[in-house]
Amino acid sequence: MRYSWGRSVLVVVLLIIGSQFTVFVEAIQPAPVEEFVPIGELPEEDRLPAAPFLIAAYSIVWILAFGYFWMLSRRLSAVERELVTLTKRHGDATGGASESSF
Amino acid sequence: MAVSLVDFFRVAWLVMRKDVRIESRSREVLYTTSFFAASCVLVFSFAFVRAGRPVDGAEAGIVWVALAYAGQLALGRAFERELHQDALRGLLLAPVERAAIFVGKLLGIMLLMVLVEAVVIFFVSLFFSTAFFEYPVLFVGLLASGTIGFAVVGTLFAAMLTRAKSRAVLLPVLLYPVTVPVLIAGVNGTLSLIQADPNLDLARFWLALVTFFDVVFLTLALWTFEPLMTE
């Protein structure tokens, strides 16, 4: 595009100014009001047991991470299998599933 | 081929005039959208009125949400028109600066939104006896910049979705997350103007934020309109 360079620079400059804007915001905000009490100051009876939540959180992250990996590898093997069959069927020497770098 | 600024705005004006002319014949989009906006206000009134009085600050929220919904509806309808007889492609094939076409469409949408806004504010003032125009300059400024911000993002997304599948449901899905700052600023700016103890500094801050949003996203939209509309 003819003047895309100028536009790109303009956008980047505006963005940088925009991010600096956040600094000025801090100065004019009204002071926050404390409403919630940190858990350290709560009496024992009011506290929720932390362990189940902690374990739940850990489990979620692990399940999601490994679930994603599993799904990914399944899809990948399916695609690569199909690549192999396709190239074999047409007896093409140049194509085919290469396992090299990713 | 160098494009002068005059040519650019001439093209934008022509596109806008075309849209306004088509719309003024049937006024379908204007009437139906305005009526939809009024119904929105009514529905929200039932949700937010307790014992005959609105929940504190509900008026500001109702105005902007009704505007957001009605605006999104109008956007979808306005671009649907371009599908008939491949009008959009015809427009894009014209030997003019494409960004000018975008601006023309944007101006048309903004005009429509302003008219719908008038309807919404009328009904909210009527139902809740709200004094919106106590600080008219700030309030109108807020409305104007909020409309521009919403319209800029909306026009771009609606235009790029014209030829996509599932465009009717995808437009709101795409539009709302991106226009969140406009909505937050609009609602809170309006609130700071109509509340019992108006906070003008805060209103000015929100106005500044939305204006900044408008500048950045208008630039972004002009920049990306061409590649997004090219097949």
Added chain:
Amino acid sequence: MTGMSRRTQTLLIIVGAVMFAVAPLLIALAPNEATMGLVAKIVYFHVPVWFMMFLAVFICGIASGVYLFKGLPEADRLAVSAAELAVLFGFMGLTTGPLWARVSWGVWWPWDVRTTLALILEMNFVAYLLLRKYGGPGAEKLAAGVALFGMFNVPFVYVSVNVWRTLHPETTVVPTLPAAMAGPFWWCVVAYLTLFLVMLGGRRRLEDQRAKLDELRFAYEEE
């Protein structure tokens, strides 16, 4: 796991080992945080997960920009991979966050800046994926526009939600990290970064192979 290169497999094993070694280390050795107690241990992976989501958002945004203006298909493949990871890590953050908030502050959703920003970004990139899936042909370019807009929107959402929130009672007090906790914390960040890079590489490879498959299919159809 079949289908991945030798290098990916090795990296995966290393990452798995690192993470596995870290978890009991954290739980046993790190001190309990003074104001929040045991549940603050969630921070060790909640924050790194948020970092990764943020990283993914910016990778997707920049790659989308490159794809939109240069038309490089590799950029598009990187963008979609990054978007999926943004949604994945975002989901991890949005589930662990409320779990932490419920115990520490009694509410599931604290309406603080970072959580709300994360939610909006998550919605933006879910919208990206929906557009790619249901938008029909040519939707990749449109989605690139959405990703670009989402990325540029980050400062605006942050500022607007931040100012909006400070008008309401302060609900979260995130403590500064004392020295004893910093070590395990940064270890976790590195571990998650490795995890992220491995996932990104794997997902890109999937896209590359799919593209290759499409090319081959197309080439053979012409015969």
